Amino acid sequence: xxxxxxxxxxxxxxxxxxxxxxxxxxxxxxxxxxxxxxxxxxxxxxxxxxxxxxxxxxxxxxxxxxxxxxxxxxxxxxxxxxxxxxxxxxxxxxxxxxxxxxxxxxxxxxxxxxxxxxxxxxxxxxxxxxxxxxxxxxxxxxxxxxxxxxxxxxxxxxxxxxxxxxxxxxxxxxxxxxxxxxxxxxxxxxxxxxxxxxxxxxxxxxxxxxxxxxxxxxxxxxxxxxxxx
Ligand code: NI
Ligand code: MN
Numbered sequence: 001x002x003x004x005x006x007x008x009x010x011x012x013x014x015x016x017x018x019x020x021x022x023x024x025x026x027x028x029x030x031x032x033x034x035x036x037x038x039x040x041x042x043x044x045x046x047x048x049x050x051x052x053x054x055x056x057x058x059x060x061x062x063x064x065x066x067x068x069x070x071x072x073x074x075x076x077x078x079x080x081x082x083x084x085x086x087x088x089x090x091x092x093x094x095x096x097x098x099x100x101x102x103x104x105x106x107x108x109x110x111x112x113x114x115x116x117x118x119x120x121x122x123x124x125x126x127x128x129x130x131x132x133x134x135x136x137x138x139x140x141x142x143x144x145x146x147x148x149x150x151x152x153x154x155x156x157x158x159x160x161x162x163x164x165x166x167x168x169x170x171x172x173x174x175x176x177x178x179x180x181x182x183x184x185x186x187x188x189x190x191x192x193x194x195x196x197x198x199x200x201x202x203x204x205x206x207x208x209x210x211x212x213x214x215x216x217x218x219x220x221x222x223x224x225x226x227x228x229x
Contacts, residue, residue: 001229002137004162006221008033009055009197010145012164013041017137020103022046023069024132024143027058033197035224038063046103049073050145051129052080052117055197061085072106076127080117084125095130104136109156111147113172133159139229142187146194149177154184161229163187163216166194167208168201175208182215189217191227 003015008031014022021044028034028041038059044067047060051074064071064087071081071090078092093099098107113129120126131145133156142160144153156163163185166172172194173181182190190212195203209218219227 002139002141003226003228004141004191005226006191006193006223007031007035008223010050010143010164010166010193011058012143012193013044014134014136014141016103019043020045020136021069022048022103022134022136023060023063024048025050025056025058025145026060026063027055029059030054031058031197033223035222038066041067043067044069046070046072046101046106048106048132048134048143049077050111050131050143051113051115052077052120052125052127053114053129053146054118056146057118061087064089070101072101074108074127074130076125077117080120080125084120095128098133104134106135107133109133109142109144110150110152111145112150113146113148142185144181146172149173149180151184153181156185158186160185160187162189162191162219162227164191164193167192167203167205168195168197169203170200172201175203175211178208179211179215182212187216189219189227191219191221 075092109131205220
């Protein structure tokens with residue numbers, strides 16, 4: 001079974017049975033809650049960005065350069081990584097599209113949020129934000145990215161084992177809307193994310209767990225903690 005480790009904010013590593021490492025939204029050096037710095041990311045095969053905001057791109061370009069990991073994101077973010085940052089190993093996807101990578105099938109899902117790309121002074125690389133549906137070792141993880149509650153989540157019903165959902169409010173769904181997302185998606189397990197990093201997104205994840213109730217299992221992870229499937 002794969003192993004999913006939380007690193008604070010929206011950053012997770014997903015390690016497949018064969019040891020392949022997928023790193024998602026690696027906001028580490030600027031993140032007061034991160035349990036590791038970018039230098040602690042050793043072997044890494046894929047770096048995924050849900051969208052272009054600084055708290056999701058984070059140290060990802062640097063990590064991709066240092067490890068040789070393949071960058072996977074929207075066409076525009078991949079173009080920025082290639083043309084401006086100089087990263088060669090990158091694979092563009094777009095919303096609704098997935099691809100069979102050696103590690104598994106990775107698909108981008110819709111999200112309703114902002115589209116700027118951190119570091120893009122030209123303004124040429126604006127993108128739409130997304131989330132990821134990652135299927136490997138017969139498990140499917142949904143990382144929602146930054147998003148409002150959207151009716152599209154209903155389309156994920158029955159497809160998700162573990163859903164990583166933002167609960168911070170202010171920039172994304174808050175706890176109440178995240179519970180409605182759980183009702184729509186019906187995942188086996190929910191992991192709350194994108195909370196407590198900054199004052200405006202302070203939330204009590206245990207209160208969220210109480211609100212979810214019997215709808216799903218809630219795994220509240222401290223940075224550095226892992227969820228075993
Ligand atoms: Ni954002
Ligand atoms: Mn964010």
